[in-house]
Amino acid sequence: MTSETAYRTRGAAQVILLWVGLLWVLEAADQATGNALDTFGVSPRRTDELADVIPAAFLHFGFDHLMANTLPLLVLGFMAALRGTGRFLAVALTIIVISGLGVWLTAPENSNTAGASGLVFGLFGYLVVRGFVDRRITDVALGGVVVVFYGSILWGVLPTSAGISWQGHLFGLIGGVVAAFLTSTVHSQGAQKPAWH
Secondary structure (H helix, E strand, C coil): CCHHHHHHHHHHHHHHHHHHHHHHHHHHHHHHCCCHHHHHCECCCCHHHHHHCCHHHHCCCCHHHHHHHHHHHHHHHHHHHCCCHHHHHHHHHHHHHHHHHHHHHHCCCCCCECCCHHHHHHHHHHHHHHHHHHCCHHHHHHHHHHHHHHHHHHHHHCCCCCCCCHHHHHHHHHHHHHHHHHCCCCHHHCCCCCCCC
C-alpha cells in the first residue's frame, strides 16, 4: 500500500466514523431530552421546514432506526470517501439536499421524516454509477460489488411499507446519481475525455 493510498484509507475511515459517531451522539441527546430533536425532521410543504432538510439527515426516531442505518452507512460511506474526504462531503451534501427536498415536496401531509437512509440510498446510487461517469474500471467493479451486497435495498424506493419514507429513499438515490455527475473528474477536465483507466 502506497503512502497516498494509506492516507486516503485513513482519511475515509476517520470521516465516516466521525459522521456515524455524531449520529449516535445526537440520538443519545434526543433520548435524554424526551425526543426534543425530533422536531427537526422534515414536515412537507411548509416553508419554515426547509431549514430542517439538512439536520433531518442526522436525526433518528430511536436507536433501532439508527442501528438499521449504521452498518450500510459505515460500509458505503467508507467506500465513497476513499476518493477523498472533500469529494465525499460534496457528494453527501448533494444527496442530503436532494433527498430532503424530495421529501418536503412529496411526503404525506402531517408526516415527519428524519434519518440517514436517504444518504444510504444516495451513496448506493453514487457508488453504482460513479465508475461509468468517471470511466474507471476499478470503480465499475466496485459498483458491481455494491449491487451484489446491497442491491436488495432498491425495494425501499417503492411505497410498500407504511411509516417508511420511500420518498426519502427514492430522492436519495436520485441525489447519488446527480452527485456522481457533479463531482465527476471527467467532466471537470473539460471537453477532452480521457480513456477508460
